[in-house]
């Protein structure tokens with residue numbers, strides 16, 4: 593087990609809702625993530641996946657429990673939509689975000705932004721404005737932008753769910769290759785079981801609200817992964833069972 597860089601210890605989160613009630617969203621969340629791990633978080637809608645990422649990024653505070661994680665300025669965030677500055681070129685989008693992060697850094701940046709664009713297969717697009725790029729390319733720019741801040745960990749909130757399936761497939765392969773090459777620590781929220789199983793080193797499955805950790809499943813399978821790999825198949829069956837999908841409905845469709 594690599595050195596943990598994230599530790600959740602009994603984290604609970606409730607929100608005040610109209611009428612003065614408290615809505616409990618996360619209940620007693622405990623897990624660790626080691627350096628260079630790629631962890632996927634799966635769970636039903638409303639189980640608190642985004643809330644968990646918001647707590648991890650420092651945007652929200654736990655109601656109780658302990659969290660040990662890199663500080664907000666050491667975190668890269670990739671959202672469902674690319675959220676690029678439309679009036680800036682691709683290269684400028686990377687530069688601006690990085691400049692904003694340079695102030696509190698202890699170590700200088702190791703690589704040029706152009707190297708992150710190259711890693712994203714976008715060397716020829718640095719001078720383009722976002723509107724001239726496809727949705728998949730824009731999402732790759734947002735991943736390159738997050739990586740260019742050289743974060744201690746990358747948080748991704750359903751980064752491919754707004755893309756059509758063929759584009760999402762290409763993006764998953766891109767992310768897999770990037771992770772294999774750079775071994776960044778990634779926490780990746782998704783609804784998509786196959787996406788989680790095909791990419792992650794481990795999968796955390798949350799229950800319906802209030803989200804509790806039902807299991808943290810290690811997927812010990814090499815890339816490229818095959819659906820018939822026994823470790824992949826076992827993880828798939830386990831996740832589907834935890835999500836309450838009956839056996840007869842589990843065939844990949």
Ligand SMILES: Nc1ncnc2c1ncn2[C@@H]1O[C@H](COP(=O)(O)OP(=O)(O)OP(=O)(O)O)[C@@H](O)[C@H]1O
Nearest residue numbers: 607608609615617636637638639640641642643644
């Ligand atoms: N700021 C807030 N105030 C009140 N309730 C909130 C707040 N943020 C989230 N919630 C509630 O917390 C629950 C979990 O929301 P969250 O977005 O974390 O779930 P999720 O698992 O990411 O859902 P989905 O898969 O649908 O995106 C929901 O019931 C939501 O309405």
